[in-house]
Amino acid sequence: MPKSLRSFLEECRREIPNEVVHITKEVDPAHYDVTAIIKHLGAMKKFPILVFDRPRNLHGQVSNEFKLVMNCEISQRKAQIALGVPRQTDRTRMAEVCLEREEHRIPPIVVDKKSAPVKEVVKKGGDVDLYELPIMRHHYMDGGPYVVLSTITRDRKSGIYNCSYHRMEVKSKNKTALYASPRHLWKIFRDHEDNNRECPVATVLGHHPAYHMGACYSGPFEVSEFDIIGGYLxxxxxxxxxxxxxxxxxxxxxxxxVIEGALIPGKRIVEGPFGEAPGYLGPQRYTTCVHYEVRAVNYRKGGMYQSVITPEGDKPWMDLPREGAYLRRCREAVPGVTSVCKMGRHAHYNVFISMKKMSEGDPGRAAAAALTFDHTKNVFVFDDDIDVYNPTDILWALATRVQPHRQI
Ligand SMILES: Cc1cc2nc3c(=O)[nH]c(=O)nc-3n(C[C@H](O)[C@H](O)[C@H](O)COP(=O)(O)O)c2cc1C
Incomplete structure (x- = not known):
């Protein structure tokens, strides 16, 4: 049986039965019920997978067709199940597994629509209604309900597929505003726009976590991310x-x-504010917020809608591929790098590296490599006796080993 969100949930029910919780009471995701439940559980350091069996949709009606599934991305154990590695696998090894999966790419195969579960129900044109989905408002003061998962686009010239996460604010039953920072999707969209063409687009609103991990891949533009996802799966x-x-x-x-449609050339829509990953409310945006016209919705019967609430703690499905990418980059500069920690909310800007130092220049070279990537502001480099995933180790080393006038 091909891997899917359902096969992952089955595996979790077998391996970690107490970590799959069904909420049978009605909830209203568009009015913070789901946010509140996740935050309360998080405050108790509990991160079970939550399956909301009776979520309301954006019409305010209990959805008979869709469930809402949250928290698949949180906890190392769930990431181990997603990757199919033993529970003893430590975090550095898991980041290395991500690198190996990205190296051992597996090309996709094409099946006809009849063999595709996602085609069990198809709504097109005037029948498209995003309000039928149990879409969340994530945080107080968010501009509206948001879809947050990964989107597929395709380079016009090479045909290469790209997958990347882009939040989108739902503006009407067939219109969203997709926010794109200047990375690969933006490049693909702008190339279409420069040629006055619509940019074909689709967004996956529920799949096996290995799919979502592969979609987090940060690498060269020329690599087809469907091959990377095959590697992860x-x-x-x-x-x-x-x-x-x-x-x-x-x-x-x-x-x-899967929702699908087109990014419209020459059109922008105001989006936001939005409670962003670093823990602050981000401003409204306009110039890089693209009109996504939804022209079809494909789904399995009993479709499980997934979302991710912007990270507060460790979210291995996003953090691990990112740690792998840093490991690759820092090891290119300094082969003795042993671990790179990029987990947790602060890790958006902080990077913790450990290494077996072989020359005096090594820490500076590794730090410089880390600074060229992503949103990095601060890099801390330690000897390899420090566990960079352990905040106490980090604070102890900073207190006892750093000579600020010489080393910062
Ligand atoms: C949960 C989550 C939400 C994200 N939201 C956005 C977003 O709204 N806009 C954006 O441009 N990047 C967003 N990102 C970052 C990109 O998806 C990420 O940098 C991705 O790797 C870029 O892919 P690319 O290297 O193929 O361009 C988000 C990432 C995650 C994990």
């Missing part, structure tokens, strides 16, 4: 034609829900 990702663009835009056959 350890099997070919099954794809099927989209409704809007047929074979020209393939979508994951075993996803729970």
């Amino acid at each position: 350890q099997e070919p990702l099954r794809l099927t034609p989209s409704e809007t663009f047929g074979e020209d835009l393939l979508i994951p056959a075993d996803a729970e829900i």
Whole structure:
């Protein structure tokens, strides 16, 4: 059976039965019920997978067609199950597993629509209604309800597929405002826009966590991220034609829900404010917020809608691929690098590196490599006796080993 969110939940029910909790009471995700439950549990250091069986949709009605699944991304154990590695696997090894999976890419295969669970229900054109989905408002003062998962685009010239996360504010039943920082999706969209063409697009709203981990890949533009996702899944990702663009835009056959349509050239929509990953309310944005016109919704019966609430703690499905990417980059500069920690909310800006130092220049070279990447502001480099995943180790080393006038 191909890997899917359902196969992952089955595995979790077997391996960590107390970590899969069904909420059978009605909840209203658009009015913070789900946020409140997650925050209260988090304050108790509890991060079970939450399956909301009776979420309201954006019409305010209990959804008969969709469930809402949250928290699949939190905890090391769940990431171990997603990657299929033993529970003893430590964090550095897990980041290395991510690097290995990215190296051992597996190309996707195409299946016809009849063999694709995501085609069990298809709504197109005037029947498209995003308000039927149990979409969340994440935080107080967010501009509106938001979809937060990964989006598929395709380079016009090479045909290479890109997958990347982009929040999108739902503006009407078939319109969202997608926020794109100047990375690969933006490059692909702008190339279409410069040629006055619509940019085909699809967004996966539920899949196996290994799919989502692969979609976090940060690497060269030329690499097809469906191959990377195959590496993470350890099997070919099954794809099927989209409704809007047929074979020209393939979508994951075993996803729970996929919305698809076009990014419209020459149109921008105001989006935000939004409670952002670093823990602050971000401003409204405009110039890089693109009009995403949704033209079809594909879903499995009983579709499990997923979202991620912006990270507060460790979110291995995002942090691990990122740690792998830092490990790759820092080891290119300094082979003796042993670990790179990028986990937790502060890790958006802080990087903790440990290494077996072989020359005096090594720490500076590793730090410089880390600073060229992502949002890094502060880099801390330690000897390899320090566990960079342990805050007490870090504070002890900073207190006893740093000579600020010489080393900062
Ligand atoms: C949960 C989550 C939400 C994100 N939201 C956005 C977003 O709204 N806009 C954006 O440009 N990047 C966002 N990112 C970051 C990009 O998805 C990430 O940098 C991605 O690796 C870029 O892919 P690329 O290297 O293929 O361009 C988000 C990442 C995660 C994990």
